[in-house]
Amino acid sequence: MAEPIKHMVVEIKSAWNSPMVVDSAALAGEDHAPWDEEWSPSGLDDWARAGHNAVVFDKNMDIDACIRLELWTDEPSPTPPMWDHMWDGDIYLRSGQLQIHDLHEAWSRGDVFDVGQRDATWAVRIQHRRLENDQEPDYPRDIYQVDLFKLQFWKLEAF
Template identity: 40%
Template sequence: MSNLLTSMVDKIRIDLGDMFVITEMTDGQITGNPGPGDRAALVGPDIQAGPSGLILTSRIGEGFEHFVRYELWDTHPDPLETWDELWVGELRIESGTIAISEWMSLHDWEDFPAFDVGERDLSWSVRVLTKVMSNTEEPDFPDDIYKVQLYRLQLWRAS
């Protein structure tokens, strides 16, 4: 049985079809590959992966928020049946921290908090899951009166 060691939730606002990055951060600076403006290999629907970062593409419309929950596990976590699995692979996180970043920005870059995995110079197994949630409670109202895309980035030591 796997145990959740620590977690953190962050959010970013992007538009439908736009991208954002989850990548290595060192001393408050994005240092991962890919980083902002970079490209990486397409490894699944809506996800590109590089050696130390990911690029994710939005499935929801303009101006909606995207929430990322980082989860550090002691071993491979159990599957979550109601979530879409985007990718499973490895990331090398030498600095021991990762963060969200905008992929492109027409304004000053936002500062996002880093998630500390607790150890430096390691490769981590990663599973990326997503779920889009909208109005399903009130059928008399449009389903897009609110919409949010959720991500889980589950990390555990690579074997």
């Protein structure tokens, strides 16, 4: 049975429009990065792109977001269908040290999330949901919106 090893939650303020989870080796110029021409991501229906060393999210600049990173011993059970989008795939991580940055700005947020192994391909499940004001019908829905992103990592071969 899969068990969570650790997690990290990072809040992103509304000014960021392309937050990304990126490997430190890409930030240091040691491997392919989302701003390189060689980076060839898989598009996830206009809500994210996943590729070598990074996942880039497409987020409305007017909305805050939270990104949750999780490391698991094995593939976690699928969560209830509360997510608007979900993608399962794999991602190569050069250093295994993940950081939250903005693709277009030099902003970063949070600590380094260490998956514990470098030069490895990891299985990943990426999920997205937008929460809106749906409890107070007397007020506009857009007064409260937040994008939630969850990335669950596990080794292709269990620990």
